[in-house]
Amino acid sequence: MKPVTPEFLAGALRVEKSAMPNHCYLSDVYEYYLTTRGELTGAFAGDRLVGIGKLTVLWDGSGWLETLRVEREWQRKGVGRALYGRYMEQAQQYGCPYLRMYTGADNVSSAALARVFGLSKAAQFREYSAALPQETDGTGFAPVSEEDAFALLSPWFEKYNGYVVMNRTYYRLNEATCRGLAQNGRVWRHAPSGTVMVAGARFQPQKALHIALLEGDRQAGLRFAGLLAQQRGAGRLTCNFALENRDLEQWLQSAGFSAPGGDLITMELKR
């Protein structure tokens, strides 16, 4: 078990492709991963890299478990268990109060492995996506400061099941997360209409702009999201939200969004 340093990147990409051929992003995020707290770990069988897993310490100190992949021929041989063991060591080292991950609602092996280490289901989500709107306009929208973000967003925590989601990273809503989001320029407000939006990207900004929360005048928010996406060269808009948030879902459908994939769940462990 050792960090995936650049000499092992080709092997890590091979593992990713073998484990999840339709959901590969490591080549885009590898450099970014090196800037975060938490290791991209490689599991080896002799000299061969056969599994990878990343822990990232998020703004609130929680450990986010991501990019867990075991080469197809090596699955169900204890590699995932070993990578989780390394997650647990890091959780101890960084003093993470929570560990969290997401997986497909139908991903039996991923959820079973997480349960072995004490994680349990927290909430369920659905991801919608759409092409950019024809009409874009950002008049009156301004970024929200770190100091103001928590008060502005906290009324919506429950409706969003306590999470905002970008790049399928499920950020638990609390004061530290609100500050982090605002510091990164991802919290927006249109004061005259009382519109609030969390939008941006954790990585791959050219792929999609993620609308993580949108309340108030949603049409105005959509036009502004379209403008942000255009400015950043993002090809699509994505919105991943709590399954219970029917009102948002109906609005997304009416605005031309669709949900091509299956539902997703988060699992968590309080340490």
Ligand SMILES: CC(C)(COP(=O)(O)OP(=O)(O)OC[C@H]1O[C@@H](n2cnc3c(N)ncnc32)[C@H](O)[C@@H]1OP(=O)(O)O)[C@@H](O)C(=O)NCCC(=O)NCCS
């Ligand atoms: C999910 C994944 C990482 C698991 O890794 P793995 O090396 O195959 O898992 P392990 O062999 O270490 O399994 C450890 C334990 O997890 C549970 N488990 C793993 N796969 C399971 C399955 N298919 N069904 C039921 N339980 C399973 C079992 O309790 C297992 O212990 P056991 O073999 O003694 O019964 C691997 O299957 C994988 O890469 N899948 C494709 C990519 C993916 O889905 N990643 C997660 C996306 S969020």
